[in-house]
Structure formats: structure tokens, C-alpha cells
Amino acid sequence: ETGVTQSPTHLIKTRGQQVTLRCSSQSGHNTVSWYQQALGQGPQFIFQYYREEENGRGNFPPRFSGLQFPNYSSELNVNALELDDSALYLCASSLQQGVQETQYFGPGTRLLVL
């Protein structure tokens, strides 16, 4: 196993609600990236946190926000949920060093918005 954990594993919300997803990175890793994976598609990059600072963002609206804590765990917050937000949310941890930086994924949180 990768040592990356996520909670909760599954979640059901209704449109307009807010959700917080959590990720604990692998020991020694300082970077967490979040991805959204819709059914039948590859993961899409949401944003990355490096040492508690946002370090890049994909094409997602501001209602997707995040945090990284001093222990390098992270949260993804989504406000004003929409039906299209239903997806598997993956976090990946990595250690930024050199050119070849491998990311290790957690099991994901399945979000269903009704």
C-alpha cells in the first residue's frame, strides 16, 4: 500500500451543499495533489500544495479550495455543489526532488451529488 489515506470513502450530498474531503500523505512527503476523476475518464488535476502553499491549479472554479497543514495532510473543500461534481476525488502525495517525481495515490473519496 502507498500509505496515503483519504476520508470519507463515500459521501452523498445534495446540490448547493458544501463538502470537505481529507487526505493524509505518505510519511516524509511534502506535496499533496488533488484530482477529480469522472466516470470513464482519466483524473483531472485540481490543485497541488507544497509545504502549505498552493503550488499550481488546474481549470477548476474558485469554489474548489484547499489547505495543507504543517504535518502535510490536506483538505479539499467544495462549495455550492453541482450535479457534475459527482466523481471520485483522489489525492496523491509526493516528495519534490529532482526531475522524476512519482505520485502515490490514496484510495479516493466517491462523492455523489443529488
Place this chain on the structure above:
Amino acid sequence: RKEVEQDPGPFNVPEGATVAFNCTYSNSASQSFFWYRQDCRKEPKLLMSVYSSGNEDGRFTAQLNRASQYISLLIRDSKLSDSATYLCVVANYGQNFVFGPGTRLSVLP
């Protein structure tokens, strides 16, 4: 044009077959390349990194052609357990991973 494109699939092959997956990327500044494997309803798991000189790990061989911006994965002697979706991933140093849409493989008995 999508930043990373893959064979659309699905690929249905008999056990023991050799199968090849292709991937192209559009960003010539890309520096890191990977193949990830994703089982149904599971997270992606690293299969192998891809190096400029090409690399092999058992039955799996990855090739990179920077001039053509093309990556390949060859699986020899397919096993039932190889059935999964294979994701091509491209990244710049310290930047986000860009995933292809994946190619689904079913190895049939």
C-alpha cells in the same frame, strides 16, 4: 487537442498475447513520463516510470520518443491479472500530472 491522448480501446486479448498501448503528448517541455494502472473502482497505481533510453520491468516494456512526443507500453505474455485501465501520465518537473483518458485492457481466458 487534448494534452495527452491514448488509444481509445478497449483491448480484448487472449491470455498469453502481446499487447501494445500508445500515447502521445502535446507539451514538448514535458520531462517526466509514467504508466499507471487502475483497477475498476480503485485508485491509480504506478506501473513504471518511462526513461529516455526505454526501460523494462519483467513482462512490461516502456519506450519514449521525445522527438515524436510518443510513449508506448508493451505487455508480453498477458495474464488475466493484467486486466485494468492503463493511464499514460506526463509531467514537468514539480508540476501537476496530466493524465490521458486511459486504455482499458481485458485479458480473456
